[in-house]
Amino acid sequence: MRHRVLFLIVAFLAPAIAGTAVADDRAATTVAVIGTGDMGDSLGPRLAGLGFRVVYGSRDPGSEHVAQLVAATGAKASAATSREAAAAADIVILAVPWPAMETVARNLGNLDGKIVIDISMPFAQGDDGYPEHLLPTSSAQMIQQWNPGARVVKTFATMGSQIIDDPGEAGGIVSIPVASDDKAAKEAVARIIADLQLDPVDFGPLRMARQIENLQLIYMIPLVQNRPENWEFYFRRSTHYGCYWADGYMSDVASPPFDAETLAAFPDDRAQPPACE
Numbered sequence: 001m002r003h004r005v006l007f008l009i010v011a012f013l014a015p016a017i018a019g020t021a022v023a024d025d026r027a028a029t030t031v032a033v034i035g036t037g038d039m040g041d042s043l044g045p046r047l048a049g050l051g052f053r054v055v056y057g058s059r060d061p062g063s064e065h066v067a068q069l070v071a072a073t074g075a076k077a078s079a080a081t082s083r084e085a086a087a088a089a090d091i092v093i094l095a096v097p098w099p100a101m102e103t104v105a106r107n108l109g110n111l112d113g114k115i116v117i118d119i120s121m122p123f124a125q126g127d128d129g130y131p132e133h134l135l136p137t138s139s140a141q142m143i144q145q146w147n148p149g150a151r152v153v154k155t156f157a158t159m160g161s162q163i164i165d166d167p168g169e170a171g172g173i174v175s176i177p178v179a180s181d182d183k184a185a186k187e188a189v190a191r192i193i194a195d196l197q198l199d200p201v202d203f204g205p206l207r208m209a210r211q212i213e214n215l216q217l218i219y220m221i222p223l224v225q226n227r228p229e230n231w232e233f234y235f236r237r238s239t240h241y242g243c244y245w246a247d248g249y250m251s252d253v254a255s256p257p258f259d260a261e262t263l264a265a266f267p268d269d270r271a272q273p274p275a276c277e
C-alpha cells in the first residue's frame with residue numbers, strides 16, 4: 001500500500017455464478033484476503049472501495065498491524081484466522097509468499113465452489129542472480145490440485161502492489177493476464193480487475209498460469225539488474241492475427257479457444273487495428 005488513491009467506482013458484479021454464493025450485490029459478497037503484507041494491504045482496501053465485504057486472514061488477526069489495516073479498509077472490514085476468513089468468503093485471495101502456500105492452501109477448509117485467486121510467484125533467485133521457476137507446472141495448478149473443488153483463477157501476478165494502489169502509477173493502462181479453467185470465475189474476476197481501472201486480458205485455461213508466472217519472471221529482470229525503473233505490461237492491439245484469420249488461418253479450429261469476447265474489458269483509447277491488406 002505504497003500510494004493510495006480513491007476512485008469513483010461503478011459497482012456492478014458479474015451475473016450470478018452457478019455454484020457459488022457470489023451475488024450481483026457486492027455488499028453481500030465477502031472477499032477473504034489471506035495474508036496482510038504488501039499485496040494484501042493493497043488489494044483489501046481497493047476491494048472494499050468496490051463495495052465488497054473484506055475479511056483479512058492472518059496468522060495473528062489480533063495484531064496492531066492487522067487492526068490498523070482493518071480500520072483503513074473500512075467499517076465493513078474485519079480480520080480472523082485464515083481458515084475462518086476463507087470459510088466466511090465467496091472469493092479467497094491467496095496473498096502469501098509461495099514458500100508458505102502449500103501449508104496455507106491445504107489448511108483453509110472446504111473451498112468447494114469458492115473463487116480462489118492465486119497471485120503468487122513461485123520463484124527463487126538462480127546462481128546467476130536471475131529468477132527461476134520452481135515448479136514443473138504452476139502455483140495455480142498446484143493450488144487447484146490441493147483443492148479440486150475450488151474455482152482457481154491466476155491473476156494479479158504481473159505487477160507491483162503500487163499498481164493496485166494507483167492504477168495510473170505507470171503513466172498508462174496496465175494489462176493484467178487472467179487464467180482459469182472456470183469461465184464464469186474468470187469473467188467475474190475480470191470484471192473486478194476492470195473496475196479496479198486495470199485491463200484484464202484472457203490468458204485461457206489454468207494451465208496457462210505458468211505463462212503468467214513467466215511474465216512475472218520477466219517483470220523481475222529490472223529488479224535483479226538493479227535498474228531504477230521497473231516496467232508494467234500493456235498489450236497493444238495488433239492487426240496481425242485478424243488478417244491471418246481472414247485468410248483462413250486456423251480455420252480447422254472448431255471454436256475460439258479463448259473467452260476474450262465475453263471477458264470484461266477496461267475501456268481505453270487503444271487504436272483499432274488497421275484494415276488487412
Ligand SMILES: NC(=O)c1ccc[n+]([C@@H]2O[C@H](COP(=O)([O-])OP(=O)(O)OC[C@H]3O[C@@H](n4cnc5c(N)ncnc54)[C@H](OP(=O)(O)O)[C@@H]3O)[C@@H](O)[C@H]2O)c1
Binds near residue numbers: 035059060099157159
Ligand atoms: N508485492 C508485490 O508487488 C507482488 C506482486 C505480485 C505478486 N505478489 C505475490 O503476492 C504474494 C504476497 O506478496 P507480498 O509482497 O504481499 O508478501 P509479504 O509482504 O511478505 O506478505 C505476505 C503475507 O503473508 C503472510 N505470511 C507470511 N509468511 C507466512 C507463512 N509462513 N504462513 C502463512 N502466512 C504467511 C503474512 O500475513 P500475516 O502475518 O497476516 O499472516 C504476510 O504479511 C506472494 O506470493 C508474491 O509472490 C507480490
